[in-house]
Amino acid sequence: MLISVRFHGRGGQGAVTASKLLAEVANSMGYYSQSMPFFGAERRGAPVISFTRISDEPIYEMSQVYHPNIVVVLDPLIMKVVDVFAGVKEGGTIVANTTKTPDEFVFSQRYLNIIAVDATGIAIKNDLLVAGLPVVNTPMLGALLRAQIPLEIEVLEGIVGKKFGEEGEKNVKAIREAYDLATVKLVRGSGKRKYPRKKKIKVEFPISTPSEGVAGKTKLWRDFRPKIDYEKCNNCLNCWLHCPESAIRLNEHVEIDYDYCKGCLVCTTVCPKKAITFEREVFADV
Amino acid sequence: MKISEMEREEYVLPGNTSCHGCPSTVALRTVLKALEGNAVLVIPACCTSVYMGPFPNSAINVPVFNTAFASAAATASGIKASLEWQGKDTEVVVWAGDGGTYDIGLQALSGAAERGDDILFICYNNEMYSNTGIQRSGATPYGAWTTTTWKGKREHKKDVSELMLAHGIPYVATASVGYLRDLYEKVKRARKIRGFRYLEILAPCPPGWRFPMDKTIQMGKLAVESGMWILFESIEGKLRFTGVSKSIAEGRRKMKDLEEYLLSQGRFSHLTEEEIGEIRRYVIKKWEKLARLVEGEIDAAVAKFYV
Amino acid sequence: MYEVKILTGNETAAYAAMNSKARVVAAYPITPVTPVVETISKLVEEGRMHAKFIRVESEHSAMAACIGASAAGSRAFTATSSHGLAYMHEMLHWATNARTPIVMAVANRAIGPGWNIWADLGDALSQRDTGWIQFYCSNNQEIYDTIAMAYKLAEDRKVLLPAMVCYDGFVLSHTSMPVELTEFDDFLSEYEPVWKLDAENPFTHGNILPPEDFAELRHNIQKSHDRALKLMKKIEEEFFELYGRRTPLILEEYKMEDAEKVIVTMGAIGSEAKVAVDSLREKKVKAGLVRLKSFRPFPEKELRNLLEDKKVYVFDRAISPGSGGPLYNELKSALAFSPVKRIIPKIVGIGGIDVTKRTFERAIFERKVWIKEVVS
Ligand SMILES: Cc1ncc(C[n+]2csc(CCOP(=O)(O)OP(=O)(O)O)c2C)c(N)n1
Numbered sequence: 001m002l003i004s005v006r007f008h009g010r011g012g013q014g015a016v017t018a019s020k021l022l023a024e025v026a027n028s029m030g031y032y033s034q035s036m037p038f039f040g041a042e043r044r045g046a047p048v049i050s051f052t053r054i055s056d057e058p059i060y061e062m063s064q065v066y067h068p069n070i071v072v073v074l075d076p077l078i079m080k081v082v083d084v085f086a087g088v089k090e091g092g093t094i095v096a097n098t099t100k101t102p103d104e105f106v107f108s109q110r111y112l113n114i115i116a117v118d119a120t121g122i123a124i125k126n127d128l129l130v131a132g133l134p135v136v137n138t139p140m141l142g143a144l145l146r147a148q149i150p151l152e153i154e155v156l157e158g159i160v161g162k163k164f165g166e167e168g169e170k171n172v173k174a175i176r177e178a179y180d181l182a183t184v185k186l187v188r189g190s191g192k193r194k195y196p197r198k199k200k201i202k203v204e205f206p207i208s209t210p211s212e213g214v215a216g217k218t219k220l221w222r223d224f225r226p227k228i229d230y231e232k233c234n235n236c237l238n239c240w241l242h243c244p245e246s247a248i249r250l251n252e253h254v255e256i257d258y259d260y261c262k263g264c265l266v267c268t269t270v271c272p273k274k275a276i277t278f279e280r281e282v283f284a285d286v
Numbered sequence: 287m288k289i290s291e292m293e294r295e296e297y298v299l300p301g302n303t304s305c306h307g308c309p310s311t312v313a314l315r316t317v318l319k320a321l322e323g324n325a326v327l328v329i330p331a332c333c334t335s336v337y338m339g340p341f342p343n344s345a346i347n348v349p350v351f352n353t354a355f356a357s358a359a360a361t362a363s364g365i366k367a368s369l370e371w372q373g374k375d376t377e378v379v380v381w382a383g384d385g386g387t388y389d390i391g392l393q394a395l396s397g398a399a400e401r402g403d404d405i406l407f408i409c410y411n412n413e414m415y416s417n418t419g420i421q422r423s424g425a426t427p428y429g430a431w432t433t434t435t436w437k438g439k440r441e442h443k444k445d446v447s448e449l450m451l452a453h454g455i456p457y458v459a460t461a462s463v464g465y466l467r468d469l470y471e472k473v474k475r476a477r478k479i480r481g482f483r484y485l486e487i488l489a490p491c492p493p494g495w496r497f498p499m500d501k502t503i504q505m506g507k508l509a510v511e512s513g514m515w516i517l518f519e520s521i522e523g524k525l526r527f528t529g530v531s532k533s534i535a536e537g538r539r540k541m542k543d544l545e546e547y548l549l550s551q552g553r554f555s556h557l558t559e560e561e562i563g564e565i566r567r568y569v570i571k572k573w574e575k576l577a578r579l580v581e582g583e584i585d586a587a588v589a590k591f592y593v
Numbered sequence: 594m595y596e597v598k599i600l601t602g603n604e605t606a607a608y609a610a611m612n613s614k615a616r617v618v619a620a621y622p623i624t625p626v627t628p629v630v631e632t633i634s635k636l637v638e639e640g641r642m643h644a645k646f647i648r649v650e651s652e653h654s655a656m657a658a659c660i661g662a663s664a665a666g667s668r669a670f671t672a673t674s675s676h677g678l679a680y681m682h683e684m685l686h687w688a689t690n691a692r693t694p695i696v697m698a699v700a701n702r703a704i705g706p707g708w709n710i711w712a713d714l715g716d717a718l719s720q721r722d723t724g725w726i727q728f729y730c731s732n733n734q735e736i737y738d739t740i741a742m743a744y745k746l747a748e749d750r751k752v753l754l755p756a757m758v759c760y761d762g763f764v765l766s767h768t769s770m771p772v773e774l775t776e777f778d779d780f781l782s783e784y785e786p787v788w789k790l791d792a793e794n795p796f797t798h799g800n801i802l803p804p805e806d807f808a809e810l811r812h813n814i815q816k817s818h819d820r821a822l823k824l825m826k827k828i829e830e831e832f833f834e835l836y837g838r839r840t841p842l843i844l845e846e847y848k849m850e851d852a853e854k855v856i857v858t859m860g861a862i863g864s865e866a867k868v869a870v871d872s873l874r875e876k877k878v879k880a881g882l883v884r885l886k887s888f889r890p891f892p893e894k895e896l897r898n899l900l901e902d903k904k905v906y907v908f909d910r911a912i913s914p915g916s917g918g919p920l921y922n923e924l925k926s927a928l929a930f931s932p933v934k935r936i937i938p939k940i941v942g943i944g945g946i947d948v949t950k951r952t953f954e955r956a957i958f959e960r961k962v963w964i965k966e967v968v969s
């Protein structure tokens with residue numbers, strides 16, 4: 001038996017911690033386990049992956065997981081930039097933090113088990129917040145245990161309860177809730193798997209060309225959405241001057257480029273007219 | 287200078303990989319505007335080497351040469367020599383973190399300054415090694431938490447801007463991300479001067495200093511208003527305070543309480559009264575030292591506020 | 594048009610840099626290479642050498658400045674030795690991946706402690722994995738020619754690698770001999786970079802290179818070394834046609850036609866070895882010599898062809914502790930599957946022990962690996 005799990009999240013969401021916790025649970029139940037994070041060179045907010053392997057025999061693989069049995073998606077937005085279904089074994093499992101139902105997922109395998117859970121909602125309900133942002137890694141592990149995996153929720157609860165000190169109780173509650181509330185369903189996909197080929201670039205010199213979006217459309221890093229009230233705005237350009245992302249464009253008047261704005265909200269603090277407000281970002285199409 | 291008169295072209299392109307509220311991008315963006323893009327940037331290992339993004343693209347729209355951590359100034363000297371040989375008047379600008387300036391880069395910096403090579407060396411000082419995940423540097427202030435000073439740093443920072451003054455170079459100035467127009471104007475003035483020029487920008491970093499991501503600019507202002515960071519400019523050996531620091535020095539403005547600055551950052555949240563007192567003493571000494579270097583009338587009682 | 598002058602190896606290197614039209618020099622003094630730095634400084638100040646000379650504060654900075662200058666489009670030169678070369682180590686790697694075709698003179702010297710200023714190839718050999726082309730010279734004329742040839746090779750579109758031209762400290766660096774100071778106008782024009790830092794073309798050089806792209810770059814650098822080996826023969830020919838001097842870049846053979854026992858070595862002792870071969874032949878030993886000039890790229894095939902069926906004595910003036918002579922080890926693996934009779938390691942001349950023809954003879958007649966005294 002070798003079960004491999006791939007976690008997808010964004011920097012700061014705890015994907016790496018979740019992957020390690022899972023390995024700990026397996027270990028304390030007598031399995032061999034391994035947790036391996038992959039670090040890109042990005043800063044907070046960028047996509048992050050981590051892997052866990054669980055086996056009843058010693059694990060010798062030191063490479064990343066390319067054909068996981070289970071994929072855990074901590075951040076619903078990540079699906080827009082990363083192919084979370086890539087390489088997942090036929091009949092494997094996707095555990096997604098989502099408000100969608102399993103049937104709404106589209107993929108190219110013939111069959112996958114979809115475990116859908118609103119981990120963000122559960123985190124908010126249980127007051128699992130750090131710097132105002134919901135922490136979903138522990139409830140996602142709860143939902144994960146509904147998959148074909150020989151691990152027991154009590155063991156996970158025990159480890160988390162001990163590890164997180166004062167926050168332990170909240171986390172344990174969230175884990176149990178996610179476990180209970182998750183919807184599990186075998187869903188049919190298109191069955192037309194394609195294997196994308198990467199184009200090789202000849203690298204003679206290590207030279208790069210200036211371009212926007214070296215990290216993609218960084219709107220996906222946005223938890224808050226700034227909004228300019230043009231009634232109040234007197235076009236003083238302070239927001240433009242202070243935007244760390246060069247995401248405020250100068251046309252007739254200042255305009256936020258919502259493709260790239262990361263939602264740092266610096267602009268809201270420098271506007272002398274208090275013309276920039278913000279709200280939680282909700283992407284309509286996710 | 288009015289904001290509307292500033293260069294509109296963007297040289298730090300959106301969609302880069304810096305953190306939310308990054309002080310380095312906002313400062314670099316301002317600097318490159320002031321240089322109107324006519325610059326070759328030399329960048330040693332630091333956050334900027336990362337947030338410009340990976341091959342085959344780059345978020346910086348002027349020529350950039352990435353170099354090893356210790357050798358920014360020397361690399362710039364070589365580039366400048368070549369450009370001079372070719373008869374080109376491109377400004378060669380080093381953009382280094384405090385690690386690449388205060389610590390491992392200090393020898394090359396001092397060498398280039400002493401040789402008087404025609405370079406604009408800019409340090410964005412976020413008071414720690416942020417690229418490797420928040421370790422102390424020679425620029426980290428007393429008391430600050432980092433991952434190599436878990437109980438707070440036990441030593442005060444060294445002061446490289448003072449060291450640069452001692453090198454007798456034609457331009458030394460400090461700036462803060464809290465005052466971008468001042469930064470812009472300083473770069474413009476530095477650009478007009480030949481020889482080795484040093485500019486240091488205080489760069490409050492939300493993840494490293496532990497404050498909310500939207501407060502980068504406020505923190506840059508508070509540092510100056512509380513006297514912790516002093517704005518000055520020295521041209522051809524004539525030193526003057528600038529901006530808010532000038533108002534403070536001339537007694538026209540009261541310093542804000544240092545605690546307001548310190549305690550709004552997670553890295554200082556553990557400080558005891560005693561430790562805050564230690565920082566106060568350091569700040570007073572620093573003001574007095576600088577005031578002595580300034581020509582003309584200065585309110586000698588800059589330290590009044592604290593007593 | 595040229596003059597013949599009696600010059601030390603160091604002076605020769607300085608003149609070679611001047612006549613190769615190096616336009617930016619950044620260097621730092623260290624025994625025994627200091628006179629290169631001094632001579633260039635003088636040549637520049639007297640207006641004879643048309644170049645910018647940056648008087649850096651360290652070797653790390655010297656190499657950094659050369660890399661910057663080369664990236665900005667200038668032919669760059671530096672010289673160092675021993676501790677200075679070791680101090681440069683990080684930037685040596687940088688120059689390779691940056692594809693900056695810098696040429697550097699290295700006066701080989703031991704590395705301390707204890708302080709030892711004398712000849713030992715260990716300083717340069719311990720930089721063998723930095724990606725630099727490495728030539729080891731055996732007389733001053735060769736130093737002169739090789740510096741110009743190294744630029745020609747390094748700057749070729751198919752190569753674009755930095756190159757070091759090494760010569761034994763004191764033994765060559767401070768020994769005077771006649772050198773034909775050929776002007777290289779027909780051979781080398783001003784440096785024309787394929788790419789350079791230029792405000793009009795805002796490229797970024799050297800940002801993050803993801804694993805697969807990094808592997809591409811490294812593979813390309815390996816291929817460049819392979820191509821350099823081929824190009825060396827062409828450059829040797831071109832140089833010979835222009836100036837009538839056979840200056841080898843890959844290797845030099847001596848009395849190899851009927852040789853049975855072959856000395857393989859590098860550097861100044863490769864010159865002494867010729868005398869040893871003659872002396873051995875007088876004693877009816879069918880001796881021969883292969884003096885290796887290019888250690889990187891390592892001319893595996895050429896060596897294999899030459900050393901088939903021979904008894905090979907490898908003389909290393911360097912030691913890689915825990916492994917043995919660096920040249921011995923490389924040669925052993927190169928000859929692994931060829932019908933060589935035997936390959937025998939010898940360690941000589943460490944820390945500047947003088948190496949005479951008798952050193953070679955004794956080493957060949959005795960079984961000892963190490964010769965730790967002067968055999969006079
Ligand atoms: C010789 C060397 N040692 C260590 C490192 C690792 N390193 C890279 S960046 C960095 C810290 C940079 O700090 P700073 O200059 O303050 O820039 P910041 O990351 O804060 O932007 C370190 C230690 C390196 N790249 N090279």
Ligand code: SF4
Nearest residue numbers: 243261262264265267
């Ligand atoms: S929220 Fe931040 S990134 Fe977005 S426009 Fe405002 S300052 Fe720029």
Ligand code: SF4
Nearest residue numbers: 233234236237239271
């Ligand atoms: S800072 Fe406020 S008032 Fe000024 S341009 Fe921006 S939105 Fe308008």
Ligand code: SF4
Nearest residue numbers: 304305308333416491
């Ligand atoms: S760690 Fe600080 S300086 Fe570095 S990219 Fe993030 S915000 Fe900018």
Ligand SMILES: [Mg+2]
Nearest residue numbers: 383384412414
């Ligand atoms: Mg720093």
